Amino acid sequence: MRPMVLTMGDPAGIGPEVVVKALYEWQQAGATPVWVAGSSALLHKALAHHCKREQTAPKPIFVVSSAQQAMQQLLLTPHAVVVLDDGVDVGDVAMGVVSAGAGAAAARAISCAAQACLAGHASAVITAPIHKLALHAAGVAFPGHTEMLQAAAAKHLGVPIADVPVRMLLANPELQTVLLSIHVSLRQALELVTVDNLLQTLLLTNQWVPCLRGTGPLRIAVAGVNPHAGEGGRFGREEIDIMAPAISTARKLGLQVSDPLSPDTVYMRARAGEFDVVVAAYHDQGLIPVKYLGVADGVNVTLGLPFVRTSPDHGTAFDIAGLGVADASSLLQAMSWADASVKRHLAS
Numbered sequence: 001m002r003p004m005v006l007t008m009g010d011p012a013g014i015g016p017e018v019v020v021k022a023l024y025e026w027q028q029a030g031a032t033p034v035w036v037a038g039s040s041a042l043l044h045k046a047l048a049h050h051c052k053r054e055q056t057a058p059k060p061i062f063v064v065s066s067a068q069q070a071m072q073q074l075l076l077t078p079h080a081v082v083v084l085d086d087g088v089d090v091g092d093v094a095m096g097v098v099s100a101g102a103g104a105a106a107a108r109a110i111s112c113a114a115q116a117c118l119a120g121h122a123s124a125v126i127t128a129p130i131h132k133l134a135l136h137a138a139g140v141a142f143p144g145h146t147e148m149l150q151a152a153a154a155k156h157l158g159v160p161i162a163d164v165p166v167r168m169l170l171a172n173p174e175l176q177t178v179l180l181s182i183h184v185s186l187r188q189a190l191e192l193v194t195v196d197n198l199l200q201t202l203l204l205t206n207q208w209v210p211c212l213r214g215t216g217p218l219r220i221a222v223a224g225v226n227p228h229a230g231e232g233g234r235f236g237r238e239e240i241d242i243m244a245p246a247i248s249t250a251r252k253l254g255l256q257v258s259d260p261l262s263p264d265t266v267y268m269r270a271r272a273g274e275f276d277v278v279v280a281a282y283h284d285q286g287l288i289p290v291k292y293l294g295v296a297d298g299v300n301v302t303l304g305l306p307f308v309r310t311s312p313d314h315g316t317a318f319d320i321a322g323l324g325v326a327d328a329s330s331l332l333q334a335m336s337w338a339d340a341s342v343k344r345h346l347a348s
């Protein structure tokens with residue numbers, strides 16, 4: 001199996017620290033090899049701090065110049081830290097501070113990892129957290145990972161971005177939810193509640209979520225937009241005029257989809273086992289219940305890409321960056337999800 005690639009994330013945040021911690025634990029389990037896209041200098045520094053705190057022997061770091069070399073090096077030294085240096089000079093990064101240099105480094109690592117997967121030199125991308133303001137300061141035209149990876153995939157396939165529809169799945173062991181829209185204002189999110197958008201979301205969910213988790217026939221719940229799912233039109237007609245036609249079409253295509261359900265109870269019902277996944281009408285409607293259950297086990301998965309991509313369910317945590325107290329549990333969960341997804345795909 002080809003190795004997976006792990007991006008460093010924003011170097012001013014907890015990315016380098018959780019990458020090192022996760023790699024130590026991952027490699028002890030003898031799992032699928034992983035190499036890192038990011039700054040070798042910063043990872044050297046994070047590794048030294050980790051080994052000093054944990055009083056453990058440092059792993060050797062091998063810096064390579066291509067994804068092919070990373071694969072070859074892991075065959076020779078599977079328990080080393082193999083880094084494809086992103087070539088971005090981050091200088092003296094100020095921990096916990098937004099900067100264009102840090103944003104550029106994070107973006108370059110993401111691009112490097114995506115190209116490795118698209119070229120067949122890596123089996124999955126796991127991304128450490130980035131800071132959207134740092135990306136913006138660096139002049140990156142995309143608001144986050146999802147949009148950057150979508151654009152890279154579309155360019156590789158030679159098609160418009162619209163022809164590579166993607167959705168965000170947020171999951172933990174108790175709950176899975178797919179978002180109808182991602183990083184837009186609430187007003188814009190309501191405008192994106194359309195028949196076509198919901199139908200596309202349902203189709204992507206049905207196609208990708210079983211591949212990721214092996215759940216078999218998928219029971220999909222749809223969260224309504226309005227309180228009590230509109231209460232029969234008393235509190236809004238989106239559920240009747242928009243959601244119902246999309247659900248009807250999805251059912252005709254063989255999908256198991258609920259009617260629009262009250263968003264204040266649908267997640268409780270899914271957590272109790274009535275549904276496998278909830279399609280949320282907008283970003284926060286879906287993320288709040290998942291994150292309330294705890295970010296340590298949370299995973300962010302991008303559906304619709306021509307490769308597996310996962311990430312931890314937390315941000316850069318600038319307030320604790322450099323203190324050595326960051327928890328790598330969510331990143332380890334993301335690595336496990338990616339590994340299992342690739343293996344399931346190979347077995348199918």
